[in-house]
Amino acid sequence: MNNNTEIGFHLTFIVLMYFLVMLFCMFSSIKETLNDGRDLYMDHFLSIEEFNDQLSKWNGKRVKVSKLEMDDVDETVLALEYISYEKDTRRLDDYESMYTLELNGAGMTQTDNERNELQPLPSSLYEIPLENNTLYEFDESEFIISTDRAVYKIVLA
Known part of the structure; x- marks a missing residue:
């Protein structure tokens, strides 16, 4: 891989991880809002x-x-x-x-x-x-x- 391809790959990976963390936080927030922090599956x-x-x-x-x-x-x-x-x-x-x-x-x-x-x-x-x-x-x-x-x-x- 050349340097530009490697940098592009790392940037794509970092952006993807950022969006995954944001999605996780969003769903965790929704779960707490809907269920006052209790486990939705168990309820x-x-x-x-x-x-x-x-x-x-x-x-x-x-x-x-x-x-x-x-x-x-x-x-x-x-x-x-x-x-x-x-x-x-x-x-x-x-x-x-x-x-x-x-x-x-x-x-x-x-x-x-x-x-x-x-x-x-x-x-x-x-x-x-x-x-x-x-x-x-x-x-x-x-x-x-x-x-x-x-x-x-x-x-x-």
Whole structure:
């Protein structure tokens, strides 16, 4: 490299580093403004235990579960009696989830078809497959469960 190329490279590197530091400071400032210095990620997502505690408060109420999977939206309204979890140790492959959240209660489901007909649930149970990397959110009015296959939203009906 000649001297001018080397100087140009160093100047470009210094300018790039300056902008990266400025971006970091800007995002840190925004984070503090939005969240009073608390960690935004930790405030946003719940542990499975926190999720369970919050959702259990809705036992005895009517809830609507919306499931978005690819371009398909299904909605189910049910009288939530209680929640439970199932562990399946006899899985045939990794496509089947090991854990399932069970929303127990009678309900009706509406699929995204041309007639939008309501169908009773086959049993008094709505199942949500859970994975190790499932994310749980709650903002006082709705729960969001995000898995690799679908996103579920639970609200009071």
